Amino acid sequence: MKILKALMVTTAVSLALMTNAAHAENKKIALVVKALGIGFFEAANKGAQEAAKELGDVEVIYTGPTTTTAEGQIEVINSLIAQKVDAIAVSANDTDALVPALKKAMERGIKVISWDSGVAKDGRSMHLNPSSSPLIGNMIIKLAADQLPDGGDVAVLSATATSTNQNTWIAEMKKVQGNYKGINVVATVYGDDLADKSYRETQGLIQSYPNLKAIIAPTSVGIVAAAQAVEDAGKVGQINVTGLGLPSEMAGHVKAGSSKSFAIWNPIDLGYSATMIAYDLIGGAEAKPGAELKMGRMGTVKLDDNNEGAMADPFVYDAKNVEEFAKIF
């Protein structure tokens, strides 16, 4: 009975979409998020819906548990398997816990990808990272250099001296430093992701390097504290604070002028790309090392040995768009 009903519905839908004659029915792509009601994921859904509209024959099911638990996500995934969706794109609450449920989905012919927060290799056909360390490293120095046509001294305010992410990004940044003429990285200091220490380190930078033109802080606590310290020292316009931060946290400082621009991944693009990749896989593309999958307006993503790919450069936020995104995340 249920099958009959479903068949009738799909027939009706496909009749309504006669223009897409090539496809017999709508492809159902489930976007599973860490939890419902989080601005970042609501924005990702916005992107997924955009992709669905562009593709025409796709229905995006936006779902997730109410709290960020792996158990909740497993329940959601099981119910999606029962609904016979064509693809699941998940941002996982736990790397390993979801693997059995997702394996079951793949055995039933459902395409599974992870995005934002990945699942272990066995539980998905590919993982979409929002960006990559080389892209981030390049972006943070580019943001500083773009405001300094004549070059100048810049300093890095990191988190702790042992934080892996920040160290990797800074190392990647230093690799491409030669591409930005006249940009001179004078110091790297550590604010330990504490507001007061980051603030003090920034004051130290201002004192030690009178010709400092920019501070790059690839950490959300650091960039906010540095911006505040620059404002308090009356150096707005002289020293530009940039790096990685969230629009909601940085909106005030962009308005105050201490930060001209900063970057972080764009959740809308991420949801859009995940949907596009899922669609590409449903259409027969294979996720294997070296493969290139289509992401619509975002271009293509090339998979590495772990079947992971990076979407794009971090997205740049400035006075023009920060207010709008501050409402999202």
Next chain:
Amino acid sequence: MATLLKNREILLVIAIIALVFLIALRFPGFVAPANLARVYNDTSILIILALGQMAVILTRCIDLSMAANLALSGMVAAMVNAAFPGIPIPLVILVVVALGAALGSINGLLVWKLDIPPIVVTLGTLTIYRGTIFLLSKGAWINAHQMSDAFKALPRAPLIGFPVLSWLSVLAIAAVYILMTRTPVGRAFFAVGGNPHAAVYTGIDVGRTRFLAYCLSGGLAGLSGYLWVSRYAVAYVDIAAGFELDIIAACVIGGISIAGGIGSVGGAVLGSLFLGVIKNALPVINISPFAQLAISGTVIIIAVAVNARTEKRKGRVILKKAEAV
């Protein structure tokens, strides 16, 4: 001269001057008056907190929950301001001081009425207060653009050449100094810590005195909560994480005995300044971040070692004649 050197405060003043001089050798800009004023301003919050901690330590207790109290009060201040930007800032401050004192009184009541060891009580409330911030904010940050301009402006507003933040700490020092030296409560703090049994016989309620000390430290933590959040223009669960250790370190460096009964307002202030100078100097003298941690730790241990030596009281001979016989 010899008696002068025995005075702990004078010793600390000399140590701080020597420290500043050493730093100036590597970074001359450090001794510029404007910079010293900046260092004092940066240390103001620590000073206010150390004054509260001093009162608690004097009564043979300890308050590990101060930084968590600061964070919770700060978060409440930020949330109140974000929701009702129209409320005048002095009223917001009054609210958070009251809230901080109430949080402190919880510590005090548990120590007083249930007789639970202070370190256990405040270790418990430390996590409870941090957890409460998470429940209140759901983990979200309150950011600069959500706070009103007046809220952020107050601590940095200049008043006779110095920011209000600096003046507030001066005010706190003066108020606590008067409390400690000119009121029965202040005397009671010393008496309770010096000898609780003797204090009882003089009519002092030991539990109640400890309760009051916790209320004082809580209220000062509440005030610091507003100052911290408005100074750094951000409030989130982890602000001032681990700061309780800095506060206690400042007290210990300032010669306040963990065993209770010994200490002074001057000591707490100088201990805070000593730490503040180090914290502000480390970024400008250009040494590795790993060495920075080691230096901070070494200085504290040296200070405590010196402290322990001067504290070792020689047994007093009260029956001179009997001894002579």
